Amino acid sequence: xxxxxxxxxxxxxxxxxxxxxxxxxxxxxxxxxxxxxxxxxxxxxxxxxxxxxxxxxxxxxxxxxxxxxxxxxxxxxxxxxxxxxxxxxxxxxxxxxxxxxxxxxxxxxxxxxxxxxx
Amino acid sequence: xxxxxxxxxxxxxxxxxxxxxxxxxxxxxxxxxxxxxxxxxxxxxxxxxxxxxxxxxxxxxxxxxxxxxxxxxxxxxxxxxxxxxxxxxxxxxxxxxxxxxxxxxxxxxxxxxxxxxxxxxxxxxxxxxxxxxxxxxxxxxxxxxxxxxxxxxxxxxxxxxxxxxxxxxxxxxxxxxxxxxxxxxxxxxxxxxxxxxxxxxxxxxxxxxxxxxxxxxxxxxxxxxxxxxxxxxxxxxxxxxxxxxxxxxxxxxxxxxxxxxxxxxxxxxxxxxxxxxxxxxxxxxxxxxxxxxxxxxxxxxxxxxxxxxxxxxxxxxxxxxxxxxxxxxxxxxxxxxxxxxxxxxxxxxxxxxxxxxxxxxxxxxxxxxxxxxxxxxxxxxxxxxxxxxxxxxxxxxxxxxxxxxxxxxxxxxxxxxxxxxxxxxxxxxxxxxxxxxxxxxxxxxxxxxxxxxxxxxxxxxxxxxxxxxxxxxxxxxxxxxxxxxxxxxxxxxxxxxxxxxxxxxxxxxxxxxxxxxxxxxxxxx
Numbered sequence: 001x002x003x004x005x006x007x008x009x010x011x012x013x014x015x016x017x018x019x020x021x022x023x024x025x026x027x028x029x030x031x032x033x034x035x036x037x038x039x040x041x042x043x044x045x046x047x048x049x050x051x052x053x054x055x056x057x058x059x060x061x062x063x064x065x066x067x068x069x070x071x072x073x074x075x076x077x078x079x080x081x082x083x084x085x086x087x088x089x090x091x092x093x094x095x096x097x098x099x100x101x102x103x104x105x106x107x108x109x110x111x112x113x114x115x116x117x118x
Numbered sequence: 119x120x121x122x123x124x125x126x127x128x129x130x131x132x133x134x135x136x137x138x139x140x141x142x143x144x145x146x147x148x149x150x151x152x153x154x155x156x157x158x159x160x161x162x163x164x165x166x167x168x169x170x171x172x173x174x175x176x177x178x179x180x181x182x183x184x185x186x187x188x189x190x191x192x193x194x195x196x197x198x199x200x201x202x203x204x205x206x207x208x209x210x211x212x213x214x215x216x217x218x219x220x221x222x223x224x225x226x227x228x229x230x231x232x233x234x235x236x237x238x239x240x241x242x243x244x245x246x247x248x249x250x251x252x253x254x255x256x257x258x259x260x261x262x263x264x265x266x267x268x269x270x271x272x273x274x275x276x277x278x279x280x281x282x283x284x285x286x287x288x289x290x291x292x293x294x295x296x297x298x299x300x301x302x303x304x305x306x307x308x309x310x311x312x313x314x315x316x317x318x319x320x321x322x323x324x325x326x327x328x329x330x331x332x333x334x335x336x337x338x339x340x341x342x343x344x345x346x347x348x349x350x351x352x353x354x355x356x357x358x359x360x361x362x363x364x365x366x367x368x369x370x371x372x373x374x375x376x377x378x379x380x381x382x383x384x385x386x387x388x389x390x391x392x393x394x395x396x397x398x399x400x401x402x403x404x405x406x407x408x409x410x411x412x413x414x415x416x417x418x419x420x421x422x423x424x425x426x427x428x429x430x431x432x433x434x435x436x437x438x439x440x441x442x443x444x445x446x447x448x449x450x451x452x453x454x455x456x457x458x459x460x461x462x463x464x465x466x467x468x469x470x471x472x473x474x475x476x477x478x479x480x481x482x483x484x485x486x487x488x489x490x491x492x493x494x495x496x497x498x499x500x501x502x503x504x505x506x507x508x509x510x511x512x513x514x515x516x517x518x519x520x521x522x523x524x525x526x527x528x529x530x531x532x533x534x535x536x537x538x539x540x541x542x543x544x545x546x547x548x549x550x551x552x553x554x555x556x557x558x559x560x561x562x563x564x565x566x567x568x569x570x571x572x573x574x575x576x577x578x579x580x581x582x583x584x585x586x587x588x589x590x591x592x593x594x595x596x597x598x599x600x601x602x603x604x605x606x607x608x609x610x611x612x613x614x615x616x617x618x619x620x621x622x623x624x625x626x627x628x629x630x631x632x633x634x635x636x637x638x639x640x641x642x643x
């Protein structure tokens with residue numbers, strides 16, 4: 001359990017750095033409420049981006065993106081609403097992004113940024 | 119590159135339609151959808167392609183993938199789109215150059231490990247691709263043999279998806295290089311010795327005469343007699359008497375056989391007239407073609423340009439047998455199903471064999487038939503009048519004890535086949551200005567106008583007509599058989615004897631020399 005948390009934490013750290021380098025402003029990390037957790041909340045221009053980070057160490061169980069199910073997406077949507085209500089914000093646009101990170105022992109980690117997961 | 123296309127083929131009957139396979143990779147969670155009216159086996163292509171791509175060492179795009187097969191309204195069936203889908207997908211993902219796949223059609227089923235399995239109907243598909251002006255076609259290596267029979271198109275036989283990708287990338291092809299096909303000389307595959315020979319048939323002069331005439335003129339044949347008398351033996355030797363198929367005929371037949379899955383891997387063109395013998399329990403759709411969705415060819419189409427032999431014909435369901443009436447006239451069959459209408463060729467020679475009655479002993483000397491007259495009548499009525507009427511030659515085949523003491527060595531197939539070939543040449547020469555090549559095909563009107571019988575022969579048939587032994591249609595049919603007998607003997611026109619024999623062949627009377635039985639004609643009151 002501990003290693004898995006470590007992998008996840010490492011991935012989230014990586015994702016946050018990736019977003020910052022790509023011109024996103026990271027607003028909040030690991031925001032929790034009774035519905036669940038948002039890994040990263042960021043802002044890109046006028047758009048509020050709710051980010052789910054998924055990290056895997058190999059493709060044995062499929063790509064990290066494949067682990068995002070429809071149900072997970074629905075939860076993310078609800079979480080986005082909860083976050084906005086909590087902060088009393090009304091941004092011009094809201095988007096849900098998935099950042100998939102594939103770790104490899106012999107190569108630098110691969111970051112795959114999926115914008116606007118429907 | 120997020121959009122790419124390749125080409126494949128859909129078959130409706132024997133007619134091929136080019137199908138554009140498009141792959142689009144869009145932003146979105148991983149999902150693959152396949153659109154364009156796929157059936158169940160085609161829907162499964164998604165999973166096959168995915169596994170094959172990954173196991174060929176390529177990356178399957180983890181985005182939203184849409185694969186479209188167009189024309190979208192044409193129902194598509196079968197697994198032969200797999201390779202085209204995989205290549206379109208990888209081209210859309212940028213893994214392979216799409217420009218190089220432009221004038222290329224691709225067919226083949228993928229195994230999960232990326233191997234390419236053979237498909238049915240490759241010959242008809244290749245024909246369609248070639249006619250559409252494509253330069254090359256990629257086919258499973260096992261189908262390359264038949265595909266190479268189509269002139270004017272480069273055929274690449276491949277074993278795996280890896281090989282296809284190497285071919286597209288222009289790099290060295292792994293494992294073994296798929297050989298670029300040279301158009302094969304058709305004459306190379308001409309020789310095939312029939313497995314059975316007429317030499318094995320002892321006696322049976324009348325039966326031999328009947329199948330010789332049938333083979334020469336393309337006449338339908340009815341053999342009846344007690345069990346074990348040699349009906350099947352004779353029928354099996356009929357196809358061996360017929361000449362080789364012409365190049366065009368052989369392409370037609372091979373295409374049907376390819377679709378029916380009758381060609382084996384190292385396929386050559388079917389050069390010999392096929393001999394197809396469905397069991398009498400055959401269902402209607404197995405005989406004429408059918409199946410759900412897009413129809414497949416049946417036994418009568420597999421027997422195209424050859425022999426369709428139905429043993430124990432009265433045991434077959436009369437309705438099933440009657441479905442042969444239309445193709446017997448037209449030479450093709452149209453099969454209508456919800457998804458498509460398919461037209462298959464079906465110009466076959468029909469050979470029916472039957473016992474005389476349920477117990478099989480009716481008409482045999484020194485044997486007692488146990489059937490009641492009602493039994494007998496009902497049994498014989500199971501072959502309907504319209505079918506019987508189309509059987510130009512009827513022969514009773516008697517068992518061993520009755521076939522005389524002729525101990526002369528029997529003629530082998532080769533000798534008889536030579537006579538048949540000569541007779542067919544004469545017919546082809548005589549009808550050279552018409553669309554027909556065989557006596558059995560020539561319309562009666564044309565025969566009466568351009569090639570009339572001489573006066574005594576016509577008088578003979580007129581007499582039989584007047585006495586009611588010959589119908590109007592029967593008149594024409596006897597005339598055709600008479601011409602065939604003349605062609606076999608090399609006489610310029612049917613003689614009275616030949617016409618008499620043709621009449622006996624039709625009615626099933628024993629073959630006896632002609633004698634004038636006509637009553638003396640006096641002045642009629």
